[in-house]
Amino acid sequence: MAEIPLTRGQHIILFWEMLGKIGAPTESLLEKHKLPALLYGKEDAYLPIKNSIHFVETAARAQGITDCGWEIAKLYTVEHLTYGTRLQMANAPTLFQALRVACLRTRFEATNSKMWLEFHKSSLRVCTHLQGTAGHHHLEYPQWIQNILPIEIVRHFVGRRWAPETMAFEARYVPGLSVQALWPATRFLAAEKSSWIDVPVEYLGLTPINKERDDNTDLESALENPNSLIHSLRLLLPAYIDGKTPSLRDIADMANTSTRSLQRLLAEAGMGYRDILNTVRFEKAAHLLKETDIKITDIAMSMGYSSAAHFTRAFQNVAGVPPFKFRLFHRISAWKDVGLAESGK
Structure with missing residues (x-):
């Protein structure tokens, strides 16, 4: 039985909210394309990609919005990802690990999305592809978001002004001159086998810029949320790296909790105890x-x-x-x- 390709409601809500700000009618148009007439609170609901693209194209044409994919993508940030993805990405010690998290979690953003990494000469190529969409028109809309996501991730490690030397689209599409002018250092390619950007390999080992830390977090109170727990472990474990490291049972005892509860909290953040040890060693x-x-x-x-x-x-x-x-x-x-x-x- 064929699957229905789905996208998170968050991606459509960005455009829907943009239409609302210019006073454009949306309810009847959403219903026309067999989508929910009201999208409030449906960021984590899933909607059919085909219908969503048709809605965006029809609304953009009616409102005279050109390069609609870019208009949506420029509103997109890492904060629009699922909670689980943001949580795991926040604990990534390097850019390389953050990009690997994005690859592992991409199907939570769109059920037919595939994202992978390829080393290409002196760069790491971040590739994405929407499976089962052959023959669909206006795929540049989701492909803009597919390319903006890794760009936003890189900027968390390199700086807000970073832009890739090349941005490629699967669609037979090249942005208009006004959009290209906003990306003066970037070359755009169309009709590629996947959408992709290149990241210089020398950036892969970079750590997050201005990552906020609370060095007063104690292990027991950190059990209230996974991020605090991981942070407290990263403060604790360096003292043991050159000798015998505590076991998971030892850590649970220090935190006055059970081993099972500790494992559950770490799993919620998408990490195991060994992952944290490896991060501290790194x-x-x-x-x-x-x-x-x-x-x-x-x-x-x-x-x-x-x-x-x-x-x-x-x-x-x-x-x-x-x-x-x-x-x-x-x-x-x-x-x-x-x-x-x-x-x-």
């Missing part, structure tokens, strides 16, 4: 790679790994690049910053 190793000249083998041993090869595999799984490249990228970036500072004197 953060310590990243600091040593950036700030010291300690040999990679010695760093591996100090982190409790049995070999440099084991450490390299674990580090690359988090950062997307091996330790020696991570150190090299950081040194090059630091040299560039010094050069810019000196040239500004």
